[in-house]
Amino acid sequence: MAIEEPKYTVESSTPDYEIRKYPPILVAETLVEGDFDSAGGQAFRVLADYIFGNNKAKTKIAMTAPVSQQSSSEKIAMTAPVSQQKKGSFFLVQFTMPGEYTMKTIPEPVDPRVVLREIPQRRVAVHSYSGTWSEGRYQEKLAFLREALRREGIDGLGEATFARYNSPYQLWFLRRNEIWLQLP
Numbered sequence: 001m002a003i004e005e006p007k008y009t010v011e012s013s014t015p016d017y018e019i020r021k022y023p024p025i026l027v028a029e030t031l032v033e034g035d036f037d038s039a040g041g042q043a044f045r046v047l048a049d050y051i052f053g054n055n056k057a058k059t060k061i062a063m064t065a066p067v068s069q070q071s072s073s074e075k076i077a078m079t080a081p082v083s084q085q086k087k088g089s090f091f092l093v094q095f096t097m098p099g100e101y102t103m104k105t106i107p108e109p110v111d112p113r114v115v116l117r118e119i120p121q122r123r124v125a126v127h128s129y130s131g132t133w134s135e136g137r138y139q140e141k142l143a144f145l146r147e148a149l150r151r152e153g154i155d156g157l158g159e160a161t162f163a164r165y166n167s168p169y170q171l172w173f174l175r176r177n178e179i180w181l182q183l184p
Helices: 036-051 135-150
Strands: 009-013 017-022 025-033 067-076 085-096 115-119 122-130 157-164 174-181
Touching: 009 067, 017 174, 036 067, 036 085, 036 135, 085 157, 122 135
Parallel strands: none
Antiparallel strands: 009 017, 017 122, 025 085, 025 115, 067 085, 067 157, 122 174, 157 174
């Protein structure tokens, strides 16, 4: 099944990672509290509800890849005015929106937990791997990427992002996963 993915250019690559440049990307995101392994499932239900038509236009939005997950120590209020407060451990989970939409044309969410946002252009170091979505596997691959970048004198910015490209029904050993670290 062909699923739209964000376009990018590869600036350089090694056997361990690629340096990619992404243009601005529109996402629907939600913030959930929980552990690494359960956060994706909790957020998936909220975001899937939005793209399956629970929006003010009652429009179905095509599923795209990847679904990304990032650790966040800040909880962002989903009401106006937007305020921030430190509170525990949260995960920001994002669905990439189809390229046909802009902030002006994307259907407005009904659920206040769904926030639409445009991520600015960015450069990221990306390590791709197959296998499970477990936190242990993610931490192992993140350490591998950080060490590969350190050997090259490259520092990532902020929290790493875990990008999943397949449905949970895909056999675990055929899944495509990536870890992204933003670069200056």
